[in-house]
Amino acid sequence: MKRIIMVLCAAATLAPLPAFAFGALAVGVPADVSKDGFAYAMQVNAPSEQQASDSALNTCRGTSTDPNVVVHSQSSAPARAVCAIVQTFSHQCAVVAEDPAAGTPGVGWGIAPTLDVATQQAMANCRATAGASRQQFCAVDSQSCDGQ
Numbered sequence: 001m002k003r004i005i006m007v008l009c010a011a012a013t014l015a016p017l018p019a020f021a022f023g024a025l026a027v028g029v030p031a032d033v034s035k036d037g038f039a040y041a042m043q044v045n046a047p048s049e050q051q052a053s054d055s056a057l058n059t060c061r062g063t064s065t066d067p068n069v070v071v072h073s074q075s076s077a078p079a080r081a082v083c084a085i086v087q088t089f090s091h092q093c094a095v096v097a098e099d100p101a102a103g104t105p106g107v108g109w110g111i112a113p114t115l116d117v118a119t120q121q122a123m124a125n126c127r128a129t130a131g132a133s134r135q136q137f138c139a140v141d142s143q144s145c146d147g148q
Helices: 002-014 049-061 077-081 115-130
Strands: 022-028 039-046 069-071 084-089 093-098 107-112 139-145
Touching: 022 049, 022 077, 022 093, 022 107, 039 049, 039 093, 039 139, 049 069, 049 077, 049 084, 084 107, 093 115, 107 115, 115 139
Parallel strands: none
Antiparallel strands: 022 039, 022 084, 039 069, 093 107, 093 139
């Protein structure tokens, strides 16, 4: 019995610690993206879903500057004002795509189990909002995978 307890204690000591594996994407899309742009913040590898959400949302709104959060650097006050969490996730990838030209409406994001699928989603969503003459200009602006 003593030997079993020792083995169990040793196994517990050697067991891997749970990884930080929570992410969140906050996005601010105002009524006129062409005029006001958009805002986003992406948090990955946070220790809890709540911390990921809080950090992404506060950074998107411009009320926090967490160095671990990817943030859209060209966001405007109207875009930051409407930031909201679009999705929390665990062990997935998030991608944001946009038409980088000023005054254009193309923006999209995707969250999926793989970077390839999230990229396809983000690009399709960007193209859907870009308009026929700007679809080909959509490009990935940011990407990150959680818990990897």
